[in-house]
Amino acid sequence: xxxxxxxxxxxxxxxxxxxxxxxxxxxxxxxxxxxxxxxxxxxxxxxxxxxxxxxxxxxxxxxxxxxxxxxxxxxxxxxxxxxxxxxxxxxxxxxxxxxxxxxxxxxxxxxxxxxxxxxxxxxxxxxxxxxxxxxxxxxxxxxxxxxxxxxxxxxxxxxxxxxxxxxxxxxxxxxxxxxxxxxxxxxxxxxxxxxxxxxxxxxxxxxxxxxxxxxxxxxxxxxxxxxxxxxxxxxxxxxxxxxxxxxxxxxxxxx
Ligand code: PGA
Numbered sequence: 613x614x615x616x617x618x619x620x621x622x623x624x625x626x627x628x629x630x631x632x633x634x635x636x637x638x639x640x641x642x643x644x645x646x647x648x649x650x651x652x653x654x655x656x657x658x659x660x661x662x663x664x665x666x667x668x669x670x671x672x673x674x675x676x677x678x679x680x681x682x683x684x685x686x687x688x689x690x691x692x693x694x695x696x697x698x699x700x701x702x703x704x705x706x707x708x709x710x711x712x713x714x715x716x717x718x719x720x721x722x723x724x725x726x727x728x729x730x731x732x733x734x735x736x737x738x739x740x741x742x743x744x745x746x747x748x749x750x751x752x753x754x755x756x757x758x759x760x761x762x763x764x765x766x767x768x769x770x771x772x773x774x775x776x777x778x779x780x781x782x783x784x785x786x787x788x789x790x791x792x793x794x795x796x797x798x799x800x801x802x803x804x805x806x807x808x809x810x811x812x813x814x815x816x817x818x819x820x821x822x823x824x825x826x827x828x829x830x831x832x833x834x835x836x837x838x839x840x841x842x843x844x845x846x847x848x849x850x851x852x853x854x855x856x857x858x859x860x861x862x863x864x865x866x867x
Pocket of ligand 1: 779
């Protein structure tokens with residue numbers, strides 16, 4: 613089953629607009645797709661719990677409660693109806709100086725609280741030397757997943773999001789994303805065992821829209837997409853979900 617994550621980021625600015633967007637998106641009919649909407653925290657409790665849309669937070673802290681002014685805990689997200697949390701997004705790495713060490717604490721806390729984690733990784737620039745990019749992504753995986761138990765890995769989805777593709781209108785190519793997905797599965801295989809690596813879910817994120825999404829969603833080796841800007845337009849987002857109705861190819865082996 614394909615996974616489509618809507619990352620609304622810090623949008624919209626008013627509850628009325630948020631409700632309208634959610635109500636439009638909930639008209640999806642596809643049963644072949646797991647749709648996860650990640651709105652700003654404020655809107656989470658007002659969205660109804662419905663079967664065809666799961667909710668996710670865009671971040672969380674690494675403790676469940678306490679004197680941490682301004683933070684949101686994984687347990688609070690869980691209790692507000694979230695099944696998922698996005699962690700390690702490049703915008704938090706960049707603007708909030710989140711390191712792999714900080715992200716690691718959050719990943720472990722999220723999993724312990726019973727959330728599924730969408731862990732974002734990706735290189736800042738495409739230098740065209742796959743080894744170099746792989747080393748960056750490999751290091752992010754090692755750092756963020758240090759100490760995570762093998763049994764918890766079934767609750768981790770990796771989103772490969774090359775930073776240069778986020779919000780720029782220039783997406784990666786499906787083929788290069790596939791290479792990255794294969795590399796990520798290999799790396800997870802080295803860290804947690806081959807079977808876990810082979811089954812690792814890997815999404816692509818970065819300027820996905822209804823026009824360029826098709827080859828990503830048709831590729832068996834890419835488990836879905838994480839959509840930012842285009843998820844704020846319900847019509848556009850529903851069209852992306854519709855692309856998951858297309859038949860896919862075969863899952864590539866990791867060696
Ligand atoms: P974008 O954002 O689709 O607007 O590029 C993706 C993301 O930041 O996750």
